[in-house]
Amino acid sequence: MKTILIVDDEPRTREGVRKALEAWSGGKYRIAVAESGVEALEWLRHNEANLLVTDVRMPEMGGLDLVEEVSSFPHPPVTIIISGHPEFDYAKRALQFGVVEYLVKPLDKSKLVQAVELALQREEELNQIGRMKKLVDTKLLETFQNNKIYSPPVEEGIRYIEEHLGEPLSMKEAAEQLHMNASYFSVLFKEQTGLSFTEYVTRRRIQRAKELLGGTGLSIGEIAERVGYQTDKYFVKVFRTLEGMSPGQYRKHVSAPGETIQ
Known part of the structure; x- marks a missing residue:
């Protein structure tokens, strides 16, 4: 469930926005509130919000200072600013931080809902x-x-890799298929692609594995086999070395609910 955090030091406005968004969302979104920028910042340090709706002028920490603070967070929320005045300086600064909308009080409920829908779409x-x-x-x-043009042997080598990605691959075998000296082919491949034959094969296999992790419901073992690894253990080791996480962790990062094909 996505979360919307409302921040305003004025109880009437804060509750009015909360009630309007709760009525609109029909329970599809979690609506949280904070009475100040300081309270909101502390809340955001321990919780994640998808959308931040904040007043611009508040004691201790204003809305734009809050937005600036959370902009460095791993997953900062998209933001809607509300203000009692259409102040140009505030609006200009808001744009610098990628604020989606700047609404002026008194708030029109329909415009508020439209802004929230736009912000969530942007998120x-x-x-x-x-x-x-x-x-x-x-x-x-x-x-x-950069429109790189490879020599025919390198193009043939890349094509050979693509056609045999799920099989055992070696630079020597590829060179033999191309009727080339293995050492010369190795130098030529590295010179033109910037990657050694082995590194290219490894990265291409992991790239294909990432596509399968993000777009299918195949098991880790099935994916390992499809991209040319004989054991799950070695596949996981190589994947972790390149991506800094396991295949399972990666799948959680890139797969949104309802996006995987079983």
Whole structure:
């Protein structure tokens, strides 16, 4: 269940926003409240919110100071600012922190709901972008950027890897298939792709494994086999070395509810 945190030092506004959003959400969202920026910051240190709706002027810590503080958090919420005045300086600073909407009191309930729906849509888009970034191996991506043109032997080598990714692969076997000297092919491949043959194969296998982890319900063992690893244990070791987490942990990071295909 996604969480919306409402922060306002004025009880009437705070409760009015809470009641309006509870009526709109129909129990689909958790609605939390805080009476000050300081209280909200402490809450956010121990809890995660998807959306922050905060007043801009509050004692001790204003809304924009709160937004600035949480912007460095691992998963900062998207934000809607509410204010008693349409102040340009506040609005300008709000834009710098990626605030989705700036609403002026007295709040129109329909405009509040529209802003919340827009903000939650933006939050989901950011999550999807984050999941996609986790799927991509940047070093592999670099080998195909800038319209690189590979020599025919290297292109054939890459094609051979793709066609045999789920099988045992060695640079010597690939060179033999291409009728080339293994040492020369090794130097040529590294020179043009920036990766050794072995590193390329490893990264391509883990990239494919990441796609399967994020898009299917296959078991870790089935994925290991599909990408050319004979044992789960070795696959997990290689995956952890490259990604800094186990395949199971990675799957939890990139798979949103309802997105996996069984």
